[in-house]
Amino acid sequence: MLVRPDLVSLDSLQQQLSAVLPDENRSLGIPPACYADAGLLPLEQRAVFQHGWLVLGHADRWPAAGDYSALEIGGVPLIVVRNKSGELKTFANSCRHRGSQILTGDGNCNKIKCPFHWWTYDLDGRLKVYSRMENAIDFNADEFGLVEFPLVVRDGFAFTSFEDEPPAIDAWLADFAGCHEPWDLERWRVARVREFEVECNWKTFIEVFNEYYHLPMVHPDSINWLYPEPDPADVVSGQFTTQFGATEGAAALLEDSQQYALPSARGLKGRVAKGTRYTWIYPNTTFALSQDSMWMYQAFPLSADRSWIMQTISFPDESIALEDFDERAGHYYARIDAALDEDLPFLEQQQTGLNSRFARPGRFSALEPSVGKFAYWYVQQLLRELKLD
Ligand code: FES
Ligand SMILES: [Fe+2]
Numbered sequence: 218m219l220v221r222p223d224l225v226s227l228d229s230l231q232q233q234l235s236a237v238l239p240d241e242n243r244s245l246g247i248p249p250a251c252y253a254d255a256g257l258l259p260l261e262q263r264a265v266f267q268h269g270w271l272v273l274g275h276a277d278r279w280p281a282a283g284d285y286s287a288l289e290i291g292g293v294p295l296i297v298v299r300n301k302s303g304e305l306k307t308f309a310n311s312c313r314h315r316g317s318q319i320l321t322g323d324g325n326c327n328k329i330k331c332p333f334h335w336w337t338y339d340l341d342g343r344l345k346v347y348s349r350m351e352n353a354i355d356f357n358a359d360e361f362g363l364v365e366f367p368l369v370v371r372d373g374f375a376f377t378s379f380e381d382e383p384p385a386i387d388a389w390l391a392d393f394a395g396c397h398e399p400w401d402l403e404r405w406r407v408a409r410v411r412e413f414e415v416e417c418n419w420k421t422f423i424e425v426f427n428e429y430y431h432l433p434m435v436h437p438d439s440i441n442w443l444y445p446e447p448d449p450a451d452v453v454s455g456q457f458t459t460q461f462g463a464t465e466g467a468a469a470l471l472e473d474s475q476q477y478a479l480p481s482a483r484g485l486k487g488r489v490a491k492g493t494r495y496t497w498i499y500p501n502t503t504f505a506l507s508q509d510s511m512w513m514y515q516a517f518p519l520s521a522d523r524s525w526i527m528q529t530i531s532f533p534d535e536s537i538a539l540e541d542f543d544e545r546a547g548h549y550y551a552r553i554d555a556a557l558d559e560d561l562p563f564l565e566q567q568q569t570g571l572n573s574r575f576a577r578p579g580r581f582s583a584l585e586p587s588v589g590k591f592a593y594w595y596v597q598q599l600l601r602e603l604k605l606d
Contacts, residue, residue: 230257231603233578237596241581241589247596249576252418252568255521262518264602265500265595266291266379269456270389272502272515273297273368273375275529276305277407283327283340287320289525290501290517293379295366296320296329300340305370307377308342308363323410329363338363373402374498391455397496399489400482400506404534408546411528417564418571419516419524420595423503425560426514427495428585429462435563440556443468450586458590459496461489468493469510471555474548481508482533497587499594509536512553522568528553 233248251257271290274297279285285298287310294310296319310318312331319331319338328345329338337346342363350356366377369386372394376386383389415422425431432441447462467478481490490508497503504513510532517525530553536542570576581589 227603231600234596234600234603236578237592239593241586241593242583244589244592245578245580246589247420247592248578249571249573251595251599252420252571253521253576258518258521260599260602262291264598266293268380268598269384270369270376270378270386271500272498273305273307273377274515274527275373275405275407275513275531276370276375277373277405277531278410278529279305280407281325283325284323285320285326285329286323287318288517290377291379294318295377296363297368297375297377298326298329298340305368305375306340306342307366307368308338309366311364312336313344313361313363314347336361372397373405374502389456392451392453393455393457393496393498396451396453396459397494397506399485400494400511401484401533402506402511405482405511405531406534406537407529407531408537409530409550413526413528414519415524415526415561415564416522417524417568418522419501419518420591421564421567421571422516422524422526423497423501423514424585424588424591425564426503426505427458427460427497427587427591428582430582430584431560431563436556436559439471439559440468440552442472447584450590456499456594457496458499458587458594459494460587461492461494463488463492464507467509468505468507469512469549469552471548471552474552477545477548479509479532479536479539479542479545479549483535495587497591499591500598509533510549522572528557 236245237247238244279297279299282299282301285296288295296308296310299305310320312319314334314336317331317333319329336344339345342365344358344361366379367383368375368377371386371390429444429447432444443464443466444462447460450458450460453459466475470478485508494506502515504511513529515527519525
C-alpha cells in the first residue's frame with residue numbers, strides 16, 4: 218500500500234500518527250508521507266472525505282434555478298444544482314444508464330442530460346427522457362433517478378455527506394454558528410469565483426492560509442503590515458478551528474488601496490468590526506472573514522502533490538448594492554490574488570521537500586495553532602479508519 222520506503226509498514230505510519238497530540242504545543246506535525254505518498258490517498262479519501270459533512274461551497278454560488286457545478290470531492294464526482302423550487306440538490310455525477318459522468322464545469326441548465334446516450338433527468342434527479350428502451354423488460358424509469366446525497370445549508374454554507382446516516386449537522390458544527398453569528402453570513406453574496414490547479418498537497422494549501430508565522434517572510438512588502446499579533450485560537454467544539462486577529466486596516470486591501478475600503482457589514486460591533494476571523498471547516502474548506510469581505514478557499518486533492526482550488530470572494534449584500542462596488546471590489550481581488558501569488562512558490566518548494574523520504578514531522582510555533590489543531594483532527598480520522606481495516 219505504501220510507496221515511500223521510510224514508512225515500510227502500517228505500523229510505522231501508525232507510530233508517526235500517534236505522535237500527533239491534542240496539545241499542539243507538545244505535538245509533532247502530520248507525517249510527511251501524508252502529503253506526498255500516492256499510496257496513502259485511498260486511506261485519506263475513506264477516512265477524511267467519506268465521513269461526516271463536507272462543504273460544497275457558499276450556497277449563494279448557485280443563486281438561480283438551474284445553476285450548477287460539477288465537483289469532485291474525495292474521488293466522488295458530483296453535481297450541485299438549484300432545482301426549480303429553489304432548493305439546492307447534490308447528486309452523484311454518474312449516469313444511471315452506463316455510468317458516464319454527466320455534467321462538467323459550471324453553468325445553468327434546465328435539465329441534466331447525459332452526453333453519451335442522452336438519458337435526461339430533471340433538476341430533482343428524476344429520469345425523464347430516454348430512447349429505444351422498449352426491449353428492456355419491466356424497465357421502470359422511476360427506479361433510475363440520480364443517486365442523491367443529503368444537502369443542508371448552515372450559515373450560508375452548503376454541506377453534503379456521503380454517509381447513509383450522517384451525524385446531525387448541528388452537532389457536527391457545534392460552536393460554528395456562535396463564532397460567526399456577528400457577520401450574519403446568510404446575507405453575504407458571492408462576487409467572484411476562480412478555480413485553478415496548484416502543485417502541492419491540498420493540506421499544505423489550506424495550512425498556509427491558517428497561520429501567521431509565514432507573514433513576515435513570505436509577504437514582507439504586501440500584507441504583513443496589516444496583521445499585529447493575533448488572538449490565540451478559539452477553544453471550540455465542532456469540526457473546525459478558528460482564530461481571530463485585529464487588523465491595522467481593511468485586511469483584504471493593500472496599503473495603497475485602503476481608501477477603497479467598503480463599509481463594515483451591517484450590525485458588526487466591537488473588535489470584530491476591525492479584524493479578520495480565519496476559520497478552517499474540516500477537512501478542506503477555509504475562509505477569512507473580515508469586517509467587509511470574505512475570501513474562501515476549498516482544496517480538492519487531484520493526487521498527493523496536486524490540488525484543485527476554488528477561491529470564492531463574497532461581500533455583504535448592502536456593499537454589493539453600492540454604485541461603485543465593482544471598482545472597489547477590484548482592489549480587493551488584487552490584494553487577494555497578490556498574496557496568493559506570493560504563497561504559491563513557497564508551497565511548491567515545500568512540496569519538493571515533503572516528497573523526500575528524508576522529510577520528518579516538525580513542531581508548531583505559537584503562530585500556527587490552527588495548523589496544529591487540524592493535524593490532531595486529521596490523524597484521528599486516519600487512526601479510526603486504520604482500526605476498521
Ligand atoms: S451512459 Fe448516460 S446515457 Fe448512456
Ligand atoms: Fe500567505
